[in-house]
Amino acid sequence: MVEPVPPPLRLTITAVARDPRVRALRTAGEHIGIDVPDGLGVSDVIHVSGDLSDADRDRLTGLLVDPLLQVGSWETPIDHGVEVTPLPGVTDSEAAAVLVAAERLGVPVRAAVTGRRITFATDTPEDDARRFIERVVANPVVETWVFGAATPSLDPVADTRHRAERIPMTALDEAGLAALSTERGLALDPAELVVIRDHFAGMGREPTDAELETLAQTWSEHCAHKTFRAVIETGDGDREPLLRQLRDCTDSIDAPFVRSAFVGNAGVVEYTPGTTIALKAETHNHPSAIEPFGGANTGVGGVIRDVLGIAHRPIAVTDILCFGPADQPLSAIPEGSLHPLRIAEGVVDGVADYGNKIGLPTVAGAVLYDPAYTTNPLVFAGCIGTAENWAEHDGPHAGDRVVVLGGRTGRDGIRGATFSSATMDATTGEVAGASVQIGDPITEKLLIDALVGAEDLFSAITDCGAGGLSSAVGEMAEGVGADVDLALVPLKYAGLEPWEIWLSEAQERMVIAVPPGSVEAMRHRCDRFGVEFSDIGAFTGDGRLVVRCAEDVVVDLDTGFLHDGRPQRRLPAHLPNPDRTPVTRRVDDTSATLLDLLAHPNLRSRAEIIHRYDHEIRGTTVVRPLTGVERDAPADGVVLAEPRDAHGIAIGIGVNPWHGLVDPEWMGWSVVDEAVRNVVAVGADPSRISLLDNFSFGDPRRRSTMGDLVASVDGCTAAAAAFSAPFVSGKDSLNNEYTASDGSRHAVPPTLVITAVAHMPDVEAVVTPRLRTPGDALVLLGRTAPEFAGSHLDMVRPHDGPIGCAPSPDLEAPARYRALHAAMLDGEVAACHDLSEGGLAVAAAEMCIAGRLGAYVERPEGVDATTWWFAESMGRLLVEVPQSDLGSFLKRFDGDAEVVGTVTDEARLRLGDVEVDLDALVAAHTGGR
Amino acid sequence: MRPPAVVITGPGTNRDPDVALALELAGADPDIRLAGELAGDRGALTGAALVVVAGGFSYGDALGAGRLLALDLTVGLGDGLREAVERGVPVIGICNGFQVLTRAGLLPGSLGHNSGGSFVCDWVELEPVPDSRSVWTSGLVDTVHCPIAHGEGRYVHPDPDALQANGGVALRYASENPNGSVNDIAGVCDETGLVLGLMPHPENHVLTRQHPVLDADESRRHLGLALFEAGVRHAVGA
Known part of the structure; x- marks a missing residue:
């Protein structure tokens, strides 16, 4: 007996002033060269x-429409427009809120769906x-979207509990x-398929779909890091796995200070007794290519859970983003890919949305542009807790x-681990639809509220990350065993197959x-903070992973x-066997070259992005991006310090894929050096630095790509050893490749992101690049050589021949950084400012910009000007050093420091x-020129 | 004795620890409470000497910033908050708290999307309006420097000039107007002067080292802490 359902009603809410989303859409359209409809x-x-009733409406x-800002109408609109609604099954948190609010008001709303209505001038051609x-x-x-008025289904999907299917194998x-x-x-x-087949043949039965999927997830590149665990055949003997x-x-x-490295969800270090710091950085590349907002959004959400998953309170978020150049015509974008501007816009919004809403400062980062990232954008998200x-947990028992x-749990993010372990092509967006995950930062905020402080x-x-419950429960059950019932897992909507519940990557x-x-205590605590608590089974002690769905055993x-x-x-x-002969360049227009470098997409101000991230929340940010x-x-x-602490931490990033294209080993060294240099430059203690490694490379089954990976690990481990800065956690994302319709493959350049997290002994004594006092000396630390391959100079002044x-490793750098810190x-x-892209000229210019002061920098006799x-x-x-301190400062460096100029009160930079x-x-x- | 201050939060409020620190440094005794639990514990509000509705994204801004938490404070708490104001308790709503107090009808006007179209995090300078009735800005001379972090902070009011003439404008952006607020209004108070709402975050400039540019001596003159100290002064009747 089905009750008669009254016809759905719709409330259209329109801003009385211009809606800022209109401008955002217009800009987005103009960015990618699309005609924006009038009106x-x-x-x-x-x-x-x-x-x-009318009173209910x-x-x-009254609840939903602000009379000072909006008008609401219960009429079906007849103006020219389209309506966009979420596909069935996609998270609709606004609709959930309507239900909650209606209940509070005593309005009998049974179901709700929210959407957007986009209107245009009536003469807009339908094709436009x-x-x-x-x-x-x-x-x-x-x-999904329709012309006219949408009529989304508000009917609940009938619950048909499915059974596991046997796969003849x-x-x-x-x-x-x-x-x-x-x-x-x-x-x-x-080889893996054969092992699985033989395992089930040995048991005398066929696997279920859920068992096969569980194995595929657990053994995926994403979860098992097969490449980083592989024995490497170099042709000159085997080498240890990376x-x-x-x-x-x-x-x-x-x-x-290392408490835990390469174990569990994140690395853990302890710089001050009793306080540990958890660090982790992740990639979310493939999802961000398909659905930039959702991909980046859930990338941030995922890495925050990594820190929460090692019983630390998240305190800050980092992001490193790699996009294709923004100035490409839409026609140049390969089929199946989004325009880099749309990707960048969505990714930045996604990062901002998650970090801002969950209440964590998004502080450190980098944004890189290169044509190779057009079809393979990279999104690295990090979290510190x-x-x-x-509480070092020793369970489960x-x-x-x-x-x-x-x-x-819903159908979102099914097979994400296997999806992100494959390469992409023009059809990826269609077939991988279910792999896209939808974030809900407030739910995660509540998880933090409920979990932090409840560790006992x-x-x-x-x-629950890649692989969903199969991976989370599967990993926890290792050695101890577990017996769980999927029928007890709360679902967003009915109709999921057991394996879908088990594999879902719902966030x-x-x-x-x-x-x-x-x-009972944990359940009560979760109730209090509004966190859903579901007891789905037990850890058994028999070493078997048994998954049921009601009476049906779906995994054993x-x-x-x-x-x-x-x-x-x-x-x-x-x-690789790179040429390591130094070759200089000749640039005659030093002034114009400097300005071109400062305006280069990789060097110019990141203000537009940074101001969209809340980097002030928690009141801990002492040095900002x-x-x-x-x-x-x-x-x-950047430097963070808890308000009541005298000490803090510094975070620095090192990344340079252009060096990676030329010399992956030296790139490995240089990005470690850069990350270390960045934290030392703000005042961090060079003897207390921990590192995270994040590798995003192409398909490692290509020998040269695997060789690049091996060389970059050689470089970064050598540098880490030289700086005594241990890696405590890392993540590799391989197969960042796109297969074009002509069969050609496009991989990302070797991209190794190093994050350095260091101890700041005294946060009142931070140092920044801001020039302070005219008359002070400018001192250059380190040696300069004609090392231009992969340089930004070559990008603004292309070089033939x-x-x-x-840039080659500098073995003196560790001692130099220690002396600088002293x-x-x-x-x-x-x-103090580090020299990186663009070299000395750019560093000096950035210091002038920071201090709004001038500087004079001279060139020593006989040194090649371009170099x-x-x-x-x-x-x-x-380094800016007061004249009174210059003598003692220089003495520390034993000839490794050179006075190259002075700070001036002129409104200009003089380079010779x-x-x-x-x-x-x-x-x-x-960007003002 | 430190005056008790209740910091009201909802699911998704995230600057409650920041404002609790500010209250503590200003001499109050903060207690962070979920609005949903206050409904069953009216005594907590009755004993409060100050009330703060903290910033964040309560309920994820679902249905519009502040709407659902405002429902908690009206349908849920009934007249609890109004009664506190009638007893003379200073109330401040910051950022999302400001949005909540306007939706709950305790403050005039409303807050729309930033005119720039997106979320903005930056530092601003706030000028205390001399003829304001607000107890929270009473005695403030120097500008207050503090960050903003919001996407819906454009203050609108049907008659902003009348609001100002009435002493209802407490703070004005002295630096560039970051969100298109009418008449550069950054903070407004109610007719009693007890209730203040503002979009910026004075609770994130309570230590000199939090300032992005100024050295300690200068930073000290522009602390956001001054607002909380004024609120506490009023609460203890000093």
């Missing part, structure tokens, strides 16, 4: 069902409107296995309950192991096979006999 307008539409109007909507407004992965030959892997998108290689090399490097440094008296906390109530914790979920005696696997059954992969590598008297100059590192070498502690340093001003040699810093006005520097850097 563009945006309204919100709320569809509700329920038996509503009035109350809803369609093109605008498809290219700029709606995202087909998560939304044991009789398949290798060709049959390969076909099965392709058909189900398993992304397993032939992950082993990184771990060995950390072990050999043996830093006393702290804990007082860190047999008998503990398996508890899922937070968001509900659980014995183990992990986040904002954590799994904890709760001893039976603490279940030995956790030993799940985690250790994967065959060891062997990967051949062809190591923008610095200087007008807050428009780049900082080297042999490119020469990339000088800082003694108050001898007024300002002196623009080379990007490693290990160098430009070349002069550039300060206004011109500012204009070039901030």
Whole structure:
């Protein structure tokens, strides 16, 4: 017997003043060269069902429409427009809020769906409107749209509980296995498929769909890091797996402050007794290419959960973004890819939305532009957390309950781990639709509220990331075993297959192991903070992973096979052999070259992006990403300190894919040096630095790509050892490739992002690039050589002939940084800036911009001018030193420091006999020229 | 004795620890409370000497910034907040708290999307308006420097000149207007002067080192802490 359902109603809400979304859409359209329809307008539409009286409608109007800002109408509009609504099953948090609010008001709303109405002038050709909507407004992965008025279904989907399906596999030959892997998108290689087939043949049964999917996720590149765990065949003998090399490097440094490295969700270090710091950085590349906002949004959400998953309170977020050049015509963008501007816009919005709403400062980062990132944008998101008296959980123990906390499970993000382990092509956006995840930062904020401070109530914790419950519960159950019932997992909507529940990557979920005696206390705490708590089973002690869906057993696997059954992969590598002969350049227009460098997309001011991130919340930000008297100059590192602490931490980033293209080994060294240099430049202690490594490379099955990866690990481990800065966590994202319709493959350049997190002994004594006092000396630390390969000079002044070498490792740098730090502690340093892209000229210019002061920098006799001003040699810093301290300052460096100029009160920078006005520097850097 | 200050939060409020620190440094005794729990504990509000509605994204801005938390403070708390004001308790709503207080009808006007179209985080300078009735800006001479971090901070009012003539404008942007607020209005108070709403975050400039540009001596003159100290002064009747 079905009750009669009253017809749905709709409330259209329109801003009385111009809606800022109109301008945003217009700009987005103009950015990518689309004709923007005239008379563009945006309204919100709320569809509700329920038996509503006129008074009910009035109350809803009163709640939802602000009379000073909006008008609301319950009429179906007849103007010219389209309506966009979420696809069934996609998170609609606004609709959920309508239900909550209506209940508070006593209005009997049964179901709700929200959407947007885009209106245009009546004479807009339908094709123009369609093109605008498809290219700029709606995202087909998560939304649907219609001309006129949308009538989304408000009916609940009938709950049909499915059963696990058996997949005939044991009789398949290798060709049959390969076909099965392709058909189900398993992304397993032939050797792995054989092992799985034989495992089930040995048990005398066929695997279920859920078992096969569980193995595919657990053994995916994304989860198992098969490449980093592979034995490397170099043609000159085997080499240890890369992950082993990184771990060995950390072990050999043996830093006393490392509490946990390469174990669990994040690295943990302890710079001051009793306070630990958890660090992690992740990539979210493939999802961000398809759905930039959602991809970046959930990338941030995921890495915050990593820190929460090691029982630390998240305190800050970082982001490093790599995009294609913004100035490409739409016609140049390969099929299936979004325009870089749309990607950049969506990614920045996605990062901002998550960080701002969850209440964490987004502080450190970098933005890089290169044509190779057009089809393969990269999004690195990092998170830092702290804990007082860190609860190192030793569970789960047999008998503990398996508890899922937070968001509900839906069909979002199915097979994300296998998806991100594959390369992309023109069809990826269509077939990977379900892989896109939708973020809900408020749900995650509530998880933080509920979990931080409750560490005594659980014995183990992990986040639900790639692979969903299969990965979270599967990893926790390793060795101990678990028995869970998927029918107890709360769902966003009905109709999910058991394997979909098990594999879903729905966001904002954590799994904890709760001893039976603490279940009620934990449940109560979650209720209090509005976090959904679901007890779905127990850790058993028998070493088996058993997953049921009501009476049906859908997975029954030995956790030993799940985690250790994967065959060891062997990967051949062809190591690069770069030319390392220095070759100089000749630039005659020093002044114009400097301005072109300052205005280059990779160097110019990031103010537009940074101001969209809340980098002030928590009141802990002492050095911001923008610095200087007008807050428009780049900082080297950022500094955070809890308001009541005298000490803090500095965060620095090193990344340079252009050096990576030329010489991956030296790039590995240079990015470690850069990250270290950035934190030392603000005043961090060079003997207390921890590093994160994030590798985004192409397909490692190509020997040269694997060789680049091996070389870059050689470089970064050598540098880490030289600086005594241990790696504590890392993540690799491989297969960042796009296959064009002509079959050609396009990989990202070797992109290694190093994040340095260091101890700041005294946050009142931070140093920034801001010039302070005319008359002070400018001292250059480090040596300069004609190392131009991969330089930004070559980007603004293209060079013919042999490119020469990339910047070479500087073995003196560690001692130099220690001496600099000692000088800082003694108050001898007024300002300091690292030399990187664009070399000395750019560094001096940025210091002038920061201080709104002038400077005179001379060129020593006999030194090649182009090399002196623009080379990007490693290990160098430009330091402002008061004349009174100059003698003692120089003595510290034993000839490794050179007075090269002075701070002036002129409104210009003088580089030898070349002069550039300060206004011109500012204009070039901030986009005003 | 430190006057008790209740910091009201909803799910998604995120600057409550920041404002609790500011209250503590200003001499109050802050207690962070969920609005949903205050409904069943009216005594907590009755005993408060100051009330703060903290900033953040309560309920994720669903249905418009502040709307659902305003519902908690009206349908949920009934007349609790109004009664506190009638007893003479200073109330401040910051950022999302300001949005909440306008939606709840405790402050005039409303807050729309920033005229620039997007969320903005930057530092601003706030000039205390001399003829304002607000107890929170009473005695302030120097400008207050502090960050903003909001997407919906454009203050609108049907008659802003009348509001000002009435002493209802407490703070004005002295630096560039960051969001298109009418008459550069950054903070407004109610007719009693007890209730203040503002978009900027004075609670994030309570230590000199938090200032992005100024050295300690100069930073000290422009602390956002001054607002909280004025609120506490009023609460203790000093």
